[in-house]
Amino acid sequence: MLIRFSVENFLSFSDRQKFSMLPGKGSLKADHKTSKLNGISVLKTAVLFGANASGKSNLIKAIDFGKKMVLRGNKPEKPIDYQKFRLDKQSNINDSRIEYEIQHKGKNYAYGFIFNNELIKEEWLYEIGAKKEIKIFERNFSNKELFDLNYILQKLKKEEEKQFLRFIAKGTPNNQLFLTEIRTRKVRENVSKIDDLLNVIDWFQNSLKVIFPDDKYNEGLKFELKQDVELLTTFEEFLSYFDTGIDGVCLEKVDSENIDIPKPLLEKIREDLLSKKSENIRASIISKGNTTYFLSVKNNDIVTEKFMTKHKVKNANNPEKFDTSNESDGTNRIMDFIPLLMDLLKGDNVFIIDEMERSLHPNLIYDLLDLFLSKSTGINSQLILASHESSLLTQKLLRKDEIWFAVKDNYGASRLHSLEEYNVRFDKEIRKDYLLGRFKAIPRIGNRNKLTVINK
Structure with a gap:
């Protein structure tokens, strides 16, 4: 404190x-x-x-x-x-x-x-x-x-x-x-x-x-959501509480060749993730505007996933998935602050925000x-x-x-x-x-x- x-x-x-x-x-x-x-x-x-x-x-x-x-x-x-x-x-x-x-x-x-x-x-x-x-x-x-x-x-x-x-x-x-x-x-x-x-x-x-x-706080939490049901539930409850219109979130696999990221940077991340030095690193995070990508290792290969939102569709059972760049700046701002709120309520944190x-x-x-x-x-x-x-x-x-x-x-x-x-x-x-x-x-x-x- x-x-x-x-x-x-x-x-x-x-x-x-x-x-x-x-x-x-x-x-x-x-x-x-x-x-x-x-x-x-x-x-x-x-x-x-x-x-x-x-x-x-x-x-x-x-x-x-x-x-x-x-x-x-x-x-x-x-x-x-x-x-x-x-x-x-x-x-x-x-x-x-x-x-x-x-x-x-x-x-x-x-x-x-x-x-x-x-x-x-x-x-x-x-x-x-x-x-x-x-x-x-x-x-x-x-x-x-x-x-x-x-x-x-x-x-x-x-x-x-x-x-x-x-x-x-x-x-x-x-x-x-x-x-x-x-x-x-x-x-x-x-x-x-x-x-x-x-x-x-x-x-x-x-x-x-x-x-x-312009900072984003704890983007890594979004990657943890797919492994932690309780974390995912809490995140989605906050989205509902703040009336974002979002019904859920998920990570969608994408082809890394289609990511608008410089190829040398992607290659460097691949090398780092596949090296022995990165054995304790679960994923590398790339933020491009309001879009967040996660690169992780699975079976000695690189998997690229994009953080997406889900919206209910009228007269349909399956939700529509949105790139977060299609969400409003305010909605993205709320999603940035949800990990912050969760950490605040854990205790022993001092957040100073401009x-x-x-x-x-x-x-x-x-x-x-x-x-x-x-x-x-x-x-x-x-x-x-x-x-x-x-x-x-x-x-x-x-x-x-x-x-x-x-x-x-x-x-x-x-x-x-x-x-x-x-x-x-x-x-x-x-x-x-x-x-x-x-x-x-x-x-x-x-x-x-x-x-x-x-x-x-």
Whole structure:
């Protein structure tokens, strides 16, 4: 679970800005909060509103950037590829900063790093509680020792383990995160009692999911449907619930020669699937627009299947099969989100989604959020959205502390604030005030009379 995220000097963010999932003082909708873990409870959802270019997407990009730095790392001798805030000359000199406060594996952690295009200046991991902090490790480029690993080293009894950990720390490139080295250098196999490091890496790898408007989530689930009747039933129940008009789904065998995919790419996939390296890979996925193909191995041969929808036909027993490219963008969007909903309700997932409402009717996006909140009792998952959909801006659906706004100041810097900061009654409908500009998160449209060309 995400407790808090802060960002500084990154894209449109200049001064440090904090996005918090900590509950405010309100007592309404208590089921929107999780049970306390070491004194800290968090909210299950939040929606960030704002005008175009206000910083909503940049906040999500910052969260995703940190995830990629941990999981993918940075190429040796290459600059760290990101953009500082460009509208203040001082920002070119200043470093950037990203920090996550999270809940995972029964503990609360604060993990972050200070960096620039050349190097990681600082990196830290703390276990945090309501009243105390434990420093697990700290890295500071300005210190002679560079790494403080005392907390971990004190737990290790074998000298060779201590030496190995020191070796990894000392060998961490200046432009690489220590957590990335822990993940990629087989430290787990050689050093015990590093559960805190592995827990944080696991959160980035398996819990945090960042989804941008053109992303598809867990396409592989569509391949699993043919082997799992319960999974198929759940998927089709969701299709019926959201009134898509689809009666079922299936995988249809097709000739791979007829797929509109470059032949060299198909050959490469065939080679990979037939190689020994791919023994644990069940299928390769190819998405072409709204069409999804699955290539799998059967009897040492490649089988190509296409994901199809089924529709009832009047005066006929057999359904008509549709290529998903023939379905509406909204229907395809719903099919993309069904695996997401299923994973949300399993628990231990944090979904951060940009423009979830794209191609969806306002009633559908409202119901998606309401469905998650109504079915997540006792489930620790989070759904965090950046949205323009003002129909979500109601206290009938969300708490005040779940509603956030992104605005830009006079110098183009993004700032974040919550509805919790305003004196708003719990029963007041706030959508009208938002559209009138009370919360400062709408476009500032100029004077039409100054449009000289069209006023001639």
